Amino acid sequence: MEQQPVLVFLRGLIRSRFHWLDFPQRFGNRYRVLTPELAGNGFRYNEPTPASIREMMEDVRRQVRSQTEQPISIVAVSMGAMIAAEWARCYPMEVRELHLINTSLANMSSPWERMTALSFFRLLACFGNRPRLERTIFELTINRPVTSTETQPWLTFAQQHPLSWRNVFGQLIAASRYKGPLTAPVDHVVFYNAAQDRLVRPLCTARIATNWKKPLITHPNAGHDLPADEPEWLENALKQHLLDLK
Template sequence: MHWILLRGLTRERGHWGDFPRLLAEAFPEQQFHLVDLPGTGVHFNDTCPDNIAAIRERVSRRVEHIPAPYSILALSMGGMVALDWAQHAPEGEIQNLVLINTSSGFSPPWRRMKPGAWPRIVRLLSRRELFDREADILRLTCNRPVSLETMKLWYSIQRQRPVDFRNACSQLKAAATFKPRPERPLPDALLLASKGDRIVHWKCSEALEQRWQWTLKVHPSAGHDLPLDDPQWIIRQMESWLPR
């Protein structure tokens, strides 16, 4: 099975850290592909659309060389792209969905992005001191101590593949206005949420669970960037859920 990994707002493949390696070790029979959203990573020079449907169309075209069917593991805004993809894909193209700390128009705005997070994120995205900005993003999205090495890595990523402020605003608009179709795209999906998330309320995942009777697992203390805070917890949930 080919897995597509999608990151969130203004983040790219480099921000996964060790998580892809840990996934490959835990699931050696699976293949994991790190795919960047428009305006980030290898596509940082591209103009990002301001709606999830157009972003999803770009992403799906970029993986056409990978044999279908696919499974998708996605974080935050990447989860919105993954959900939209599953709702528009031909039957059988998407086999598994693992959505981490994502949200949708099924939840009220104050849960999709907590009120205290909005001004802080806008300030962060507009800061010019790159190292301080990336360090502050890590402090906002992670609840566990972040190493200086990780801060330096994120600074290096932004230096090499900078995300344009206009692309960041387009991604913010796309995330804020996303609302899925009412129809359930798959019989089951794995929803992973963090009670300690300071950006997105974990009840946004619960809203999807209740609407479509999907599987929800909630981490008691991790932050928004669950793959950095506790990657092994994610892997354990996948190991329990995938043989269903």
């Protein structure tokens, strides 16, 4: 019997697998879907986050490898895309394809391009106030109007799974230092970005796509959190480019 292909979803900075909501399950009729949780985030909030992107990659890799030995496809956002790129660099035979969303690398973009100064100071101003941090993340990463019906579960989840500020700053530092591959670590890579991303400048993703000589698909007015801002658009774009759905 032919094995079902495996699709792994990786979230970004201080985000949990919870924040995918039902998005991964949109691919469940064709793939075995896995959503590992990075130590320090979400359901693992009481664990220390690893100190580097390499160590974060090993953390999520152990979770996935405990469930499958098959080569995997990865869909990843922001810092999650850095983790995915490192996985493909270190273990290219384990990764069939990469679909990388609104990301950046320290060796291809400047710090003020990778996180705008205004966004950084707005996040810093939330120190010690988790609900305020969550609301600020909504404002910085989602451009469409968001209703209280949508935001309340996220606020409740944040209160029930409180992040430590040590982990928050640790992830910021690790992401800011990460220098990714200069060329594509695997053959099949597709990039997705949002032209109106207010957290990370869209050109950061575009530069990686150019250097890696891989396609870039751009949403004209979405924000940084493409899966939450424009899930239908992203679903359709992925389904056009995933190897098992082409």
